[in-house]
Amino acid sequence: MLRADNVCFAYGKGPAIGPAKRPAKVGHYVPTDNELTNYARTDFVLTDVTFEVGRGQIVGLLGPNGSGKTTLLRILSGILRPASGRVALNGTEVGRLSHRELARQIAVVPQETHATFDFSVLDIVLMGRYPHLGAFELEGIADLEIAREALAATGTTAFESRQFATLSGGEKQRVVIASALAQASALLLLDEPTASLDLGYQFEIAALLGRLNRTRGTTMVVSTHDLNLAAALCSEVVLLKQGRVLAQGSTEEALTAANVRALYGIDADVGFHKRAGHLTVVPIGRSL
Amino acid sequence: MIVTWSAFGALAVGACLLAPLVGSTTIRLAAVFDRSRPFADNIDAQIFFVARLPRVLSAALVGSGLSVAGVVFQALLRNPLASPDTLGVSAGAALGAILAITFHLDFSLLGVSAVPLASFSGSIGALGIVYALSVVRRRGTSTTVLLLAGVTLTALLGAVVRFVQYVADFTETFQTVRWLMGSLDVAAYAPIGAALVPMTAAFAGFVTLPRALDLISVGSESAAARGVNVTQSERVALVSASLATGAAVSLGGPVSFVGIVVPHLVRLITGADHRLVLPASALFGAAFLIGCDLIARTALAPVELPVGIVTAIIGGPFFLWLLFRRG
Numbered sequence: 105m106l107r108a109d110n111v112c113f114a115y116g117k118g119p120a121i122g123p124a125k126r127p128a129k130v131g132h133y134v135p136t137d138n139e140l141t142n143y144a145r146t147d148f149v150l151t152d153v154t155f156e157v158g159r160g161q162i163v164g165l166l167g168p169n170g171s172g173k174t175t176l177l178r179i180l181s182g183i184l185r186p187a188s189g190r191v192a193l194n195g196t197e198v199g200r201l202s203h204r205e206l207a208r209q210i211a212v213v214p215q216e217t218h219a220t221f222d223f224s225v226l227d228i229v230l231m232g233r234y235p236h237l238g239a240f241e242l243e244g245i246a247d248l249e250i251a252r253e254a255l256a257a258t259g260t261t262a263f264e265s266r267q268f269a270t271l272s273g274g275e276k277q278r279v280v281i282a283s284a285l286a287q288a289s290a291l292l293l294l295d296e297p298t299a300s301l302d303l304g305y306q307f308e309i310a311a312l313l314g315r316l317n318r319t320r321g322t323t324m325v326v327s328t329h330d331l332n333l334a335a336a337l338c339s340e341v342v343l344l345k346q347g348r349v350l351a352q353g354s355t356e357e358a359l360t361a362a363n364v365r366a367l368y369g370i371d372a373d374v375g376f377h378k379r380a381g382h383l384t385v386v387p388i389g390r391s392l
Numbered sequence: 393m394i395v396t397w398s399a400f401g402a403l404a405v406g407a408c409l410l411a412p413l414v415g416s417t418t419i420r421l422a423a424v425f426d427r428s429r430p431f432a433d434n435i436d437a438q439i440f441f442v443a444r445l446p447r448v449l450s451a452a453l454v455g456s457g458l459s460v461a462g463v464v465f466q467a468l469l470r471n472p473l474a475s476p477d478t479l480g481v482s483a484g485a486a487l488g489a490i491l492a493i494t495f496h497l498d499f500s501l502l503g504v505s506a507v508p509l510a511s512f513s514g515s516i517g518a519l520g521i522v523y524a525l526s527v528v529r530r531r532g533t534s535t536t537v538l539l540l541a542g543v544t545l546t547a548l549l550g551a552v553v554r555f556v557q558y559v560a561d562f563t564e565t566f567q568t569v570r571w572l573m574g575s576l577d578v579a580a581y582a583p584i585g586a587a588l589v590p591m592t593a594a595f596a597g598f599v600t601l602p603r604a605l606d607l608i609s610v611g612s613e614s615a616a617a618r619g620v621n622v623t624q625s626e627r628v629a630l631v632s633a634s635l636a637t638g639a640a641v642s643l644g645g646p647v648s649f650v651g652i653v654v655p656h657l658v659r660l661i662t663g664a665d666h667r668l669v670l671p672a673s674a675l676f677g678a679a680f681l682i683g684c685d686l687i688a689r690t691a692l693a694p695v696e697l698p699v700g701i702v703t704a705i706i707g708g709p710f711f712l713w714l715l716f717r718r719g
Contacts, residue, residue, distance in 0.1 A: 183616050207619030220470040220609045221664035231607055235619035239600070242393070242667070280614075287618065 105323055106157040106180065106291060111189035113150040113175055113347075149175045150347040152189070157325055159290070162317055164334035164355070165327040167344035168368055173327040176344070177293050180325060182206045193291070207235035211284035213294040217276060218269075225263045225271070225279050229254055232286030247286075254285035257320075258312060274305030278312060285316070292316075294326045298333060306330065310337055335359060335383040343367055359383055365391045396661075396668055400675035407679040408452055411686050412444035416694055443579065450578040450587075450643050451685040451699065452678035455650055457591055457640035458482075459658075459677025460598055461633040462651025463670055467605040468629050471538055473714065475651035476637040479538065480518045480545030482648070485641035487549045487556075488514025490568050494560045505586045512590060512638030518545055519634050574647035574700020576685050587643040590635045595674070597632030601625060602666035609664075647681065647700045649707020654680050656714060 150172045157163045165173045178184040180191055182198045191198040193209055201209075211232070219228065229251040230243050237243065243251075255261045258278045263271060268279060277297060284292055294313070298306040310333050316322045328334055334341055334355065341358050343350040345367055351358045364372045364385060371391040377384040413419055423436035431437055458476055465474040465481075476482040491497070492510035499506050525541045553572070557565045570577070578584065604625040607615035616622045640647070654677040655669065662668035681699065684706065688697040 178613075181617050183613060202619075203616070203621050204619040207617060210617070212614060212617035214611060214614050217611060217614065218470075219664075220467070220472060221659065223606075223610070223664045227606075227663075227665065228610065231610065231618060234603060234607060237603075239603075293617075 105159045105161075105194060106325070107190075107192045108156075108176075108180065109154050109190045109192070111150055111153045111176070111179060111186045111191060113172075113179060113184065113186050150179070150186070153342075153344070153347075153349055154189075155342050155349070155352055157291075157323060159323055160317070160321045161340060162313070162324045162326060162338045164338035164341040165325065165344060166329075166331065166334055166341055166359075166367065167350075170346075171344040171367075172347040173344055174295055175347075177212070177295050177325065177327055181210050181212050181293050183212075204235045207287060207289070209289045210291045210293060211287040211289040213277075213280055213284050213292065213297055215296045215299050216273075217280045223268050225255070225260065225266050225268055226251060228268045228279055229283045229286050232283040232288075235287065250288065251282075251286045254282040255279075257285055257316065258282040272305075274301050274308055277301065277305070277309055281309075281312065281316075285320075285322075290321075290323055292322050292324045294324060296327055296329065298328065298330060306333065313337060331359065331364065331385040332380075335385065336380065355383060359385070393668060397671055397675075400672045404452065404675040404678045407682040408448055411448045411451075411682045412440050414686055415439075415444060415689060446578045446581055446584060447576050447685065447689075448682055449581075449584055450576045451681040453584065453587060453591060454576065454640040454644035454647055455654070455677040455679070455681025456674040457594065457636040457677075458647065458650040459654035459673040459680070460595075460670060461636045461640070463655045463658075463666070463673045464598065464601065464605065464629050464633040465651070466655060467609040467666060468626060468633075469538060470609055470611075472656070473539060473652070473711075475649075475655075476515075476633075476640075477542075477546070477646070477648045477651060479522050479542040480549065481515045481522075481634065481637050482641055482646040482651075483546040483549040483553075484518025485511040485515035485638045486572060486646040487553050488512070488517075488638070489642050489645075490553050490556055490572070493568060493571070494556055494564055508586055508590055508639055508642040511642035512635055514549075515638040515641065516631070516634040518549065519630060521545060523630070570698065571645045573698035574645040574703065575698040576644050576647075576681075576688075577696070577698075578643065583643055587639040590639040594632040594635035594639065597628045597635070598670060598674075601629055601632075602670050605629065605666040605670070606664075609666075645698070645700060647703055649703050649711060650677060650681060652714070653703075653707045653710050656710075 153176060165176060167173050175184065179186050182201065185199055198206065230247065233243055233247045233250065255264055258281050260275065260278050260282055263275060263279065268276065271279065298309050301309065313324060313326070314337055317324060326338065338355050340353060341355050342352040343358060343363055350366055351363050359374060361372055361374045364370055364374060369391055371388045373386045373388060374383060409421065413421055417439060419436040419439050423434070424440040426434065462475040465476065465479060466472055488510035489507050492507045497506040497510060522538065522541045522545060525537070557568055604615070604620045607618055607620050608622060608625065612622050655673050658669055658672045658676050662672050684702040685699045688699045688702045691697060
């Protein structure tokens with residue numbers, strides 16, 4: 105469904121190869137100071153990243169901070185253009201699609217969402233209908249039905265008329281996922297969806313994602329620091345280190361103690377856990 | 393949605409019709425529109441159309457322009473305390489206009505005369521500085537950075553304004569001092585026409601924005617992921633809001649706090665959806681400033697206060713309340 109071929113990316117610092125010296129910014133993204141210093145040193149945020157996401161799969165992006173996970177997701181969603189290489193969605197290069205066309209096929213769930221104004225939960229979910237409406241078109245009954253269905257699918261129906269800002273972190277994340285579902289795109293990109301949540305909410309979101317994948321066949325690419333979440337949820341993983349692919353493949357093959365050590369410098373036990381029903385990673389300490 | 397629009401529309405039209413009736417001489421609306429008497433004999437109609445209506449219409453135009461500019465800045469910068477005044481945009485517009493007035497600049501471009509043009513250049517210049525500063529400091533939505541930059545810029549531009557006044561001759565200084573207090577002392581239709589051109593252009597831009605502003609106010613990156621052309625919307629929004637501020641300031645001076653009071657009051661009634669907030673703020677902003685000007689004209693009659701004093705007395709405490717409410 106989604107293919108990334110030899111994707112390279114740099115923030116315009118250092119010698120860039122490939123067709124674009126400065127990558128074109130589609131959305132308005134300003135790198136943080138921290139990112140700029142990181143990138144000034146390494147020049148390339150991503151180098152030769154190639155992988156494929158099949159329909160109905162959940163693929164995990166793993167790697168330490170600054171390894172390029174978020175940048176890769178931005179490139180996959182078309183917000184950033186790669187300096188070289190190509191991202192194709194069902195065979196069409198992502199850069200050739202308009203903002204709206206892209207949004208009808210790919211939905212993005214950011215790590216955190218803050219509403220500046222007093223939008224209701226339903227307002228937030230209805231925003232997912234934006235790419236399906238004309239410039240001056242108002243949401244109709246059909247859009248409202250789709251939004252309500254998305255609320256039901258994420259278990260947030262009860263919050264419908266509450267103010268988004270008053271929800272807890274986990275509830276907000278479920279509503280944002282509902283908004284992404286209302287976008288009715290077959291591919292969901294999630295950037296560390298559980299990073300700011302407590303353990304209970306982490307499991308709740310993981311269960312929700314698994315359920316959406318099983319019942320609706322939603323394809324997902326999930327970046328995360330939570331190796332156990334990735335093990336539970338993802339059929340395949342891509343391990344990124346300093347913008348390069350360290351390992352990729354099925355979760356069983358790629359998520360090994362050796363790779364965890366190479367990625368994070370952490371000595372860990374990785375093994376199949378009977379009660380959990382998937383691989384689990386137990387970090388022991390820093391490896392020497 | 394239609395009901396809300398109509399209600400705010402009725403409020404604005406009502407304010408435009410009723411406000412000119414109030415003043416030192418009492419006139420009646422029925423007499424004003426009495427077609428049986430010729431205009432030359434109809435004192436009521438003369439007072440209404442010649443003496444008072446231009447001032448009321450200016451108030452409407454200035455009030456709408458500043459209110460909508462406030463709405464747009466708040467959404468774009470994801471900051472409920474942003475407004476033409478707090479960002480220093482009004483101060484920039486004021487400096488531009490003062491320079492044009494003091495140095496008798498007399499040219500026009502595309503039918504827009506020197507003062508509105510200079511005012512627009514000032515507003516977009518000031519906005520450019522604040523925006524660049526806030527974007528450089530990570531994502532530009534930090535309230536502290538934005539407000540401090542706005543305050544600093546306002547002080548700095550104020551000093552330049554005082555310098556210009558200091559070197560200018562006495563009569564001009566007197567005029568500009570009155571004008572800087574935010575005065576709607578407009579007694580002719582020509583300045584309204586001059587401000588109407590850039591204001592119309594600004595509103596043509598605003599019409600395209602409401603839904604994009606909804607999504608951008610929740611996050612520019614997620615807006616882009618939902619199909620909003622963020623860069624283009626931001627450009628249209630910033631230029632239109634600067635145009636509206638420039639046009640408003642060139643007509644009525646830097647009338648303070650309108651751009652912050654009106655959008656918040658409107659949101660209390662309509663909720664956050666910009667398809668309601670934007671038109672409702674334009675209409676309510678008109679009615680609000682007409683009302684403030686009515687107070688300014690009658691509070692110490694026959695002395696007519698500059699309307700900026702009234703809006704500041706209402707808006708100052710309101711702004712502090714907002715600041716504290718947000719914690």
